Amino acid sequence: MIAQVDQNGLGLPDRDYYLKDDEKSKALRVAYRAHIGRMMKLAGEDEASAERHTAHVMKVETAIAAISKSRVERRDPKGMYNKIDRRGLVERAPWIDWPTYLEAVGLKGIEDINVISVPFFENLSKVIASARAHRDYLRWRVVRSMAGALRKSFVDERFALVQALTEQKEQRPRYK
Secondary structure, X not given: OOEEEOXXXXXXXXXXXXXXXXXXHHHHHHHHHHHHHHHHHHOOOOHHHHHHHHHHHHHHHHHHHHHOOOOOHHHOOOOOOOEEEHHHHHHHOOOOOHHHHHHHOOOOOOOEEEEOOHHHHHHHHHHOOOHHXXXXXXXXXXXXXXXXXXXXXXXXXXXXHHHHHHOOOOXXXXXX
């Protein structure tokens, strides 16, 4: 058994949604930006704050997408296994308090970790350089992750994004 850390942090399905320049990708990014703004207004922000918030989230998520492995890279089994010891992990991503994190998730004694994308962790600190963008991004992640448990307007807005991405016709009843 070995612990594993992987790239994460995108609101759209993968990096290509942020980086491709075709018309469909551009339209989905426009829809996603509008979705973020509407969700932040539902969470109590005024128009100007929601716009600023959306700009910060898109900036951070686009930068995260740029350092993330592509779908093709993620299919390479050799590239997905990068065994690193605790000290090596701290050297590559010193901005994360790895000992505290590993203890908090019940892995205090773990020595070796599989890092799916070493460049992702080496470069993530550069992505979240702005404290304001960092706070806005984290607030968005909380709102996004809790949307299904909030009032119907949040659930409906979350489903609107699902429809834009998947063309799903109907939303499953909440009790299911």
